Amino acid sequence: MPKVVDRQNRRRSVAEAIHRIAARGGLEEVSVRMVATEAGLSVGAVQRAFPTKNDLLRFALDTSVDEVAARFSRIRIGPELLTFAEGLRAVLVDLLPTDERRRAQIRIWAAYYARAAVDPEFAKVLADLDTRSRANLTAALTYARDQGELTSGQDIDALVELLMVIIDGLWLTCARLPEGTDLSGPRAAIDAAVALVSAR
Amino acid sequence: MPKVVDRQNRRRSVAEAIHRIAARGGLEEVSVRMVATEAGLSVGAVQRAFPTKNDLLRFALDTSVDEVAARFSRIRIGPELLTFAEGLRAVLVDLLPTDERRRAQIRIWAAYYARAAVDPEFAKVLADLDTRSRANLTAALTYARDQGELTSGQDIDALVELLMVIIDGLWLTCARLPEGTDLSGPRAAIDAAVALVSAR
DNA sequence: TTCGTATCGATACGAACGTATCAGAATCCG
DNA sequence: CGGATTCTGATACGTTCGTATCGATACGAA
Numbered sequence: 001m002p003k004v005v006d007r008q009n010r011r012r013s014v015a016e017a018i019h020r021i022a023a024r025g026g027l028e029e030v031s032v033r034m035v036a037t038e039a040g041l042s043v044g045a046v047q048r049a050f051p052t053k054n055d056l057l058r059f060a061l062d063t064s065v066d067e068v069a070a071r072f073s074r075i076r077i078g079p080e081l082l083t084f085a086e087g088l089r090a091v092l093v094d095l096l097p098t099d100e101r102r103r104a105q106i107r108i109w110a111a112y113y114a115r116a117a118v119d120p121e122f123a124k125v126l127a128d129l130d131t132r133s134r135a136n137l138t139a140a141l142t143y144a145r146d147q148g149e150l151t152s153g154q155d156i157d158a159l160v161e162l163l164m165v166i167i168d169g170l171w172l173t174c175a176r177l178p179e180g181t182d183l184s185g186p187r188a189a190i191d192a193a194v195a196l197v198s199a200r
Numbered sequence: 201m202p203k204v205v206d207r208q209n210r211r212r213s214v215a216e217a218i219h220r221i222a223a224r225g226g227l228e229e230v231s232v233r234m235v236a237t238e239a240g241l242s243v244g245a246v247q248r249a250f251p252t253k254n255d256l257l258r259f260a261l262d263t264s265v266d267e268v269a270a271r272f273s274r275i276r277i278g279p280e281l282l283t284f285a286e287g288l289r290a291v292l293v294d295l296l297p298t299d300e301r302r303r304a305q306i307r308i309w310a311a312y313y314a315r316a317a318v319d320p321e322f323a324k325v326l327a328d329l330d331t332r333s334r335a336n337l338t339a340a341l342t343y344a345r346d347q348g349e350l351t352s353g354q355d356i357d358a359l360v361e362l363l364m365v366i367i368d369g370l371w372l373t374c375a376r377l378p379e380g381t382d383l384s385g386p387r388a389a390i391d392a393a394v395a396l397v398s399a400r
Numbered sequence: 401t402t403c404g405t406a407t408c409g410a411t412a413c414g415a416a417c418g419t420a421t422c423a424g425a426a427t428c429c430g
Numbered sequence: 431c432g433g434a435t436t437c438t439g440a441t442a443c444g445t446t447c448g449t450a451t452c453g454a455t456a457c458g459a460a
Contacts, residue, residue, distance in 0.1 A: 004457080005406085026318040031447065042408065043409080044407080048407070051449090053449090110316075110317040111317070113376060116375070117307040117310040117375040117376060118226040153395075154392060155392070161386065162388075162396075164373060165369035165370050165389045168372045173364060175317040176316040185361045186365070189365045192355070196354070232417080232418065233417080241438095242438065243419095244437080244440080245438065245439080247418095248436095253417095253418060
């Protein structure tokens with residue numbers, strides 16, 4: 001009977017507006033009014049899509065997590081696919097702010113992590129992503145060990161933890177690089193990490 | 201002639217108040233009023249110590265950077281001191297949130313990094329710290345190589361970059377651990393990092 | 401077409417923010 | 431001890447925030 005809007009699309013476009021704002025000035029600059037303007041909507045329209053601001057941020061976080069998870073899962077190692085070393089390098093290189101979208105995402109993630117440090121609800125979302133990442137890394141490392149691609153004498157679980165640390169550290173290190181800085185530093189770190197973990 | 205207060209002490213105690221607040225609820229919860237209440241001062245007193253809020257946050261950041269730099273510089277490797285492996289482990293273990301002060305500091309740093317991602321002024325402070333850290337790590341790694349303590353065939357500059365990444369990654373990984381989580385994961389990561397970098 | 405209802409945009413509201421102001425209290429020097 | 435001056439704390443101001451409200455609008459079913 002009544003007018004009906006595509007709620008899902010509405011929410012998606014609002015989430016993108018949030019990310020554009022957050023990429024410019026951090027999560028602190030994200031206000032309902034700003035989001036509405038950025039998305040070309042009225043405040044009321046945004047309010048109907050997301051009753052509270054917390055819903056707004058939660059959805060934006062979920063969206064971002066999904067995007068990163070999807071990017072990761074596209075990189076597959078295995079027979080006739082990538083070797084472990086190639087896959088690890090691909091995952092790490094994919095984190096680098098090589099384009100504007102990635103640069104924006106890194107800024108946003110820095111904000112999310114800061115919030116997760118004091119907001120259990122946000123922490124839980126990231127913890128879930130961690131669980132998935134850990135599982136993926138464990139599988140990859142097990143495969144690598146079976147293929148003899150791994151530096152011997154290392155505990156796989158410990159290596160997984162180290163790789164988690166390196167992944168987080170890599171994008172965080174990039175987060176505070178001034179725009180336009182060349183990425184040779186982070187690239188060297190990736191080289192060193194791959195070299196140390198892979199069999200010589 | 202006039203009344204005089206110990207400005208330096210005043211500023212220091214205000215900075216500590218900021219850190220207590222930020223440790224609880226992030227940098228977003230730091231307002232001039234809150235800081236005044238937390239420090240047991242009036243708004244006016246805080247305003248005299250720090251004309252604007254930006255001055256407030258800048259000072260708190262500088263204070264925190266100094267504290268971390270001081271902690272680092274207390275760990276010294278060399279003859280009759282620590283071996284490289286011991287020193288590296290000590291530096292990394294020192295980052296873990298093993299007490300309330302460190303836990304608070306990690307939360308605050310997450311907030312600072314998020315801000316640095318969108319605020320060049322903050323980014324510069326952290327970049328300066330990076331420069332110092334890189335120099336220290338380069339010296340340590342050079343010493344380690346000369347002592348034969350280093351995994352051979354690795355470029356020192358690349359290893360420095362990797363260690364920078366690991367350092368950032370380590371505390372960031374800890375930042376989103378729920379309070380009370382045991383630190384066996386991060387500790388395993390430290391073990392793996394030390395084992396991989398040090399000579400076998 | 402028309403009626404019911406979901407959507408809309410504008411506006412209102414109270415709270416909190418950073419900052420400015422200013423009369424009085426507190427302090428040190430001559 | 432008195433007066434010059436800095437410090438103090440309360441209060442005010444103008445914004446901006448998240449959220450609530452509400453008539454107008456637009457659309458699908460009858």
